[in-house]
Amino acid sequence: MPLATVSDWRAAARRRLPRFAFDYLEGGAEDGRAMARNESAFGRIGFVPRSLVDVANVDMTATLYGQQLAMPVAVGPTGLNGLYRPQAEEKLARAAGRAGLPFVLSTASTSRIESVRAAACGPLWLQLYVQNDRRIAERWMAKARSCGFSVLLITVDTPVAGTRDHYRRNGFTLPLRWTPRLLLDIARHPRWCLSTGVHGMPQMVNLADCSEQRADITTQAATMAQEMNRSLTWTDLAWLRRHWNGPVVVKGIGCVDDARLARQYGADGIVLSNHGGRQLEDAPTAIELLAAVVDAVGGSMPVLMDGGIRRGSAVAKAVALGASGVLLGRAPLYGLAAGDEAGAEEVLAILRRELEVTLRLLGRPVLRELGRSDVTRI
Template identity: 40%
Template sequence: METFGQDLRRSLYRGRDPARAVDIRDLRAMARRRLPALVFEYLEGGAEEELTLRRNRAAYDDIALMPRILRRVGGATLAGDLLGRPAPLPVAVAPTGFNGLLWPQGDIALARAAAAAGLPFTQSTVSNDPLEAVAALPGLRHWMQLYVFQSQAAVEMLLRRAEAAGSEALVLTVDGSVFGNRGWDKRSYRAGTDPTLARKLEMLRHPRWMLDLMRHGTPRFATLAEALPDGKSDMVSAATWLREQTDPDLDWDRVDWLRRHWPRRLILKGLLAPQDVEMAIRHGADAVVLSNHGGRQLDGAPSPIEVLAQAVPIAKGRLKLFVDSGIRRGSDIVKALALGADGVLVGRAALYGLGAAGTPGAGRALHLLQEEAERCAALLGCPSRAELDDSCLFRQPE
């Protein structure tokens, strides 16, 4: 029996030059080498048995492409409209917290890469850099992600600041009212947020990361500093406050309230059920992101790409439809577009680049995704977004 690759001494690039990364896997290997296990586990892990985490990737792997040949594909591009403005690729950077643990001023570093690529950056409520400092970056399309707290004053404060900073969209996370059970992440801590002795010792094997931490200090939740109680501004105390303040009773009435108080685009992130897409339309959303939170919340949930086909006929002509979770290749973006998505949000793929090399690493990740997506579209014989549909996908005969 013929084997492929087993007789080769294959290895991923693990150096420091992001330009040498051939794909996202190299950037992941670079980040794994630079970051302590404690931080990389937070970035990499999922909930409970990690069934959904693995399913997110398997679902894309199971989609086969059907190329058409002898078509003119010179200058293939996926450029076009992305939530009302032109973009070179239908991609936005997803909201992620604790980016300051991956790289000093991690939110600013990641946002700079997004701005250079011409793509929107979604800043998390729990970002480590101030909302205003990120939104003011030249050329950046700034989207603001919102967690709804029990403190109405904190929510109103965030809305006022996002509007004043010029955020073009508010991204309400609707699947985070109850914190997911991330068992492997918990094993990194002895109690609460105190790392185990083994994790503390392992940090010493990452001197570059340790030096950055000593130079810049432990990241804080700068965007939320105004809302935090006195004496709760350090990361540990603030993280505890955040968990206590997250509102478990977030419902459609709160969406209505946000719709009345937010004058720009409103995106709901974290839906999966087709019925909830219909509800999002009724309650005034401009777009939804089909998402299972990267496999970090409800374990056993389907992948967003698996439910996309059911959501498309509901959303068509009524709101924009995005997907996230599991995207590691440009071909994944093409598959999502072929199934009817208006765009995708990328999280871990960009964070691997950030953790590997800051802004240049994140920029390399976004460049690789665009390069791969355009190449995939050309190989499919579909050199533009308008030509991507389910005819580009292989269907097993009945």
């Protein structure tokens, strides 16, 4: 059966992946309310369509940080993608580039930055977690600069990992503990097992390189989870500036006051985000915050958002409420997990087609001209 929607690709990914891998992709914090609201909040925003408008041609293009994009979308940073496919980040970068979109490489990536650079055919951005030993982040930024990465996203909503009950239910640890339950789970997914058996379990190779550690997932996971810098403050944006000569974007903003502080301390943009509902349960959704944040800082910096983008119409709603762009997290991973690189490309193509149809039916053929008069609360 053809996979017509992002939800179809999600279902296909669930069939192909062992439960522990799918739950890592899909799971949220605690009872999953924040993650569920990320999607449902879009359903409370309606459109105000106009008729008898010339919609023969549709313009969905955008400009972000001097880069011309096919639509105001980036393939956002996600970690441990090698759980779903080997060479995951290379494939995501190629899919994004072919779609005319940036790809954001995570600190927790499983493909070496040099390999991603060689594979990419579009803009590359870097997502950064800061460990207690800041030399790791400094090496990471230096390597990214040398590889032509242009935009830095500093993630600020993860001083600790959120409470993720599915980890405990599935016995998910790094490295994996080979329990009878886990072995049975893997045995029921032979295609994933064969692929992983050939290529081996993923490693956070860039983190290992920059921390000068051996390629051992246990050590890498400890560096990520136990050595996150919990003393990071707004004044540390100045430290980042000394090591990054491009735009610095603060990712993980969850209130209007912090958006104002980001502007005050010289950020070049913000990403409204509750980390895909994986961190603080009952944190606000980005789409709910968007209009108020744009009113507070609009015009002074780009305001991006993520969380719950499963339809092209969601992109239109975000732009109408003032977003300069959106980041995709789970959606392209569903395509990658179920259909490899071609699946990731198809998910991006689905969102593009849906966005084009939305603009035509809305009677607003130029995406960047959308405004609040084009949406309503329902």
